Amino acid sequence: MDQGHSKHEHHTPGYGIYIIIWLVLIGLTSITVTVAGIDFGMIALAIALFIAAIKSALVINIFMHIKFEEAIFKVFLLVSGMTLVVIFLLTFFDVYNR
Amino acid sequence: MNHTENAAAVHPVHRDDVGARMGMWLFLFTEILLFGGMFLAYAVYRFQYPEQFKIAAMELNTSLGTLNTVILLTSSLTMALSITALQKKNKFLSLVMLSMTIFFAFAFLINKYFEWGAKFSHGLYPGSEELLAKSNGEIVFFGLYYMMTGLHGLHIIIGIAILLFMLVFIIKDKVTYDNHVKLENSGLYWHLVDLIWIFLFPLFYLIH
Known part of the structure; x- marks a missing residue:
């Protein structure tokens, strides 16, 4: 303990x-x-x-406190951050090429 | 992982602090995606109407926006200090810091009230004749402005309610130095509100 x-x-x-x-x-x-x-x-x-x-x-x-958390928290953060980046990139790919 | 098992061994009541924080983070991700969608709408329309966004943004009060940024950053500091104080068994300091966080939250809302009040008195509110007479880009800008800062303001109000509960919990020793995950999770929520403002501020108030 x-x-x-x-x-x-x-x-x-x-x-x-x-x-x-x-x-x-x-x-x-x-x-x-x-x-x-x-x-x-x-x-x-x-x-x-x-x-x-x-x-x-x-x-x-x-x-x-993410710096002091276990690795899995960082993985979660990375996955959600990347999801957002992908959504932005795909949307702008569409908007830019219209 | 070790920490979880150890914590469960010490306390007669089964508790999983890491799991609790993980749950909070999962909730925060849904919040990030909620605001993310709005930032996406903002990005697309700014790309479409760059000049009109510039003109519309001149109506916003940069000093009030900057003041609110400083207020929120400081409230994040007092929130973090409140948790640390409790962990160091300093209940009194923790209560003082938490009360200051709530005070700053109210200060933010009061500023927001004056800011929105000034816009309303200039006839700039969703659906107003004066706004509808403007160009499409400006109408969209103000629509996004009211929607995004409004939803952010709603989060501040919810945050105040949560922090007031925490204040009572600490006073009644329901949240203590060795059982503070509730306070930590409230802190995470509060920092997220700060985090969203970090992006709202330059995107709305600092376009020149």
């Missing part, structure tokens, strides 16, 4: 990591807002989505 419990506690991060991640998220938000003010034309959307992707990776891995 003790082994299992201490193992779990070992995987539970302290307060510090969350505050650091929060600061990074706030920093990324200010970057995204600043960048949106500059005219980057077509790549503006790509930059915004790239920053949003980094932010969501931080939230999923740290705040939502």
